Every structure is written in structure tokens, then in C-alpha cells.
Amino acid sequence: MRVLCNVRLVMLIVFTAVASGCSDNRGLVEISGMVTVDGQQPTMAGSIFFMPDQEAGAGEARQATARFENDGKFTASTWEKGDGLKPGNYKVRIECWEAAPSINGSDGVSLIDRKHVNWANSDGMLRLEVVSGKRNNDIIFDVSAASETVIRAERVAHQRTESNAQMRMDNVSMP
Numbered sequence: 001m002r003v004l005c006n007v008r009l010v011m012l013i014v015f016t017a018v019a020s021g022c023s024d025n026r027g028l029v030e031i032s033g034m035v036t037v038d039g040q041q042p043t044m045a046g047s048i049f050f051m052p053d054q055e056a057g058a059g060e061a062r063q064a065t066a067r068f069e070n071d072g073k074f075t076a077s078t079w080e081k082g083d084g085l086k087p088g089n090y091k092v093r094i095e096c097w098e099a100a101p102s103i104n105g106s107d108g109v110s111l112i113d114r115k116h117v118n119w120a121n122s123d124g125m126l127r128l129e130v131v132s133g134k135r136n137n138d139i140i141f142d143v144s145a146a147s148e149t150v151i152r153a154e155r156v157a158h159q160r161t162e163s164n165a166q167m168r169m170d171n172v173s174m175p
Helices: 002-019 148-171
Strands: 031-037 046-052 064-068 073-075 088-095 097-099 126-130 136-143
Touching: 031 064, 064 073, 088 136, 097 148, 126 136
Parallel strands: 031 136
Antiparallel strands: 031 073, 046 064, 046 088, 088 126
């Protein structure tokens, strides 16, 4: 009798799940595309950050990310790799580092113009509108490369900061 009740309970759960469609797509829209730097493939891998754009009416937008390799191709992810974005308006930040910022205080060496990295910079900030039910697999984010002068200056500052941090570590005596 007890086994029969458990079997009926399991069958009820399975039937309910099948009847409801077992869907867990969370209303996400598939988003993929390419990052280019001055119209060319990037020279290094990088990251894309999608932040709900409150100024433009974020809608259902939710923070998300994507990674791209040297070919620039990306697929956006909210909860799981490649699952897409919620509908809404987004600010888009793209990072591509020769040397990433460090806990030692270095600002890093960015290969792209920092106007694409600063959330507060409305002039260089990229934006994206995601519409429910409209799959987007051909988005192109074209960003400006950092100037050679800026890159050289950032390299010097980064090396100096890392060097100072190493000297501080060398001066710490172990008990």
C-alpha cells in the first residue's frame, strides 16, 4: 500500500512537470556577436559586462557577462554560459587588458580606449536594447583602441606599481 502511494505521488509530480512544459528559459533572449577594435579583430581576449540601463528604462534587464577570444566572438550569459539576456536596455562595458588591474593598486594596461570601460562616461558608453522574442546573433560592438601613448604610459605606471609592491613584499619579514 505504501509503495503504491509513493508511485502515485511520483507519477503526479512527473505529470505536473510535463504538463507545465518543464520550461526554465527564464525569458532570456539569445545574444551573440563580435567585438572589434577599430574595425579589426582584438589582439587579446576580453570581457563584456551588461548592466541594466536605468536611464533608458531597464525593463527586465539583469546584470550579465560574456567572454571573447582573439576572434572577438561572444555569447552573452546571465545565469549559465550562453543562456542570453533578459529583455530590456543595457549599458555595455568592454574590457581587453594587456595587464589587468591588480590588488597592488595598478590601474592595468587597457588595449581599448577607457571611455568604453567607464560606466559614468555617457559619450563612450555602448548601449544595447534586448527585445523579447527577438534573437540577436549578429551584434557588433566596435570599440576604439587605446592610443600608443596611453598604452606606454599605462605600462610604465603598471610596472612601477608592481615593482613597488614587490619591494614592500621583500621588506616584510617572516617570523
